[in-house]
Amino acid sequence: MPLFAAAASDLPAIADLVNSAYRGDSSRQGWTTEADYIGGQRTDAEILARDLAEAPSARLLTLRDEAGGPLLGCVWLEPAGQDAWYLGMLTVRPDLQDRQLGRTMLDAAEAYVREQGAGRVRMTVVNLRDTLIAWYGRRGYAPTGERRPFPYGDQRFGEPTREDLEFIVLEKAI
Incomplete structure (x- = not known):
């Protein structure tokens, strides 16, 4: 299943997808919810457009059965x-x-960055996401020991309901 570059017209649907997977009641259908400790939105189309404009070498890729x-x-x-x-x-x-699409997409993303000359992939995960951290661990990602603060007060990242949130950094050699 190939990854496709997101078009500007895709950004509202991508924002809806991300918010549905991480926040609110819809996120409880899957296992990636953050709704128990972060409310509000995870992103929106305007934030995605601005982030892409500020990072022109970044890629926002979509997973689809076909173009x-x-x-x-x-x-x-x-x-x-x-x-x-x-x-x-x-x-x-x-x-x-439950269709292993996350694994498929992760493999495709790693292949993409390997083609760009990458030797490592790094990510940040909210420290409370034990199940997700374990999922990445089974795919070769390990904590680096680095931690980053959660952006409390920045509504772009949601409304935390706990005071103990932070990001841990995971890394994998590819």
């Missing part, structure tokens, strides 16, 4: 220096999360 087909998932990829790429926003529709 122009229904949106099944998405992933953000961005060069992070010294042969590393940042992988973020790996998202699969909540009602399809």
Whole structure:
């Protein structure tokens, strides 16, 4: 299943997909929900457009059965220096999360950045996401020991309901 570059016209649907997979009641259909400790939106089309404009070497890729087909998932990829790429926003529709599409998309994203010359993939995950951290661990990602603060007060990232959120950094050599 190939990944396709997102077009500007895809951004509202991508934002809806990401929000449905991580926030609110719809996210509870899958296992990637953050709704128990972060409310509000995860992103919106304007934020995605601005982020792409500010990071012209970044790629927002979509997972579809075929070009122009229904949106099944998405992933953000961005060069992070010294042969590393940042992988973020790996998202699969909540009602399809039992089809191993996340694994398929992760494999395709790693192949994409390897073709760009990457030797490592880095990501950040909210520290409370034990199940997700374990899922990435089974795919070769390991904690680096680096932690980053959660952006409390920045509504672009949602409304946290806990004071103990932070990001842990995971990395994999590819």
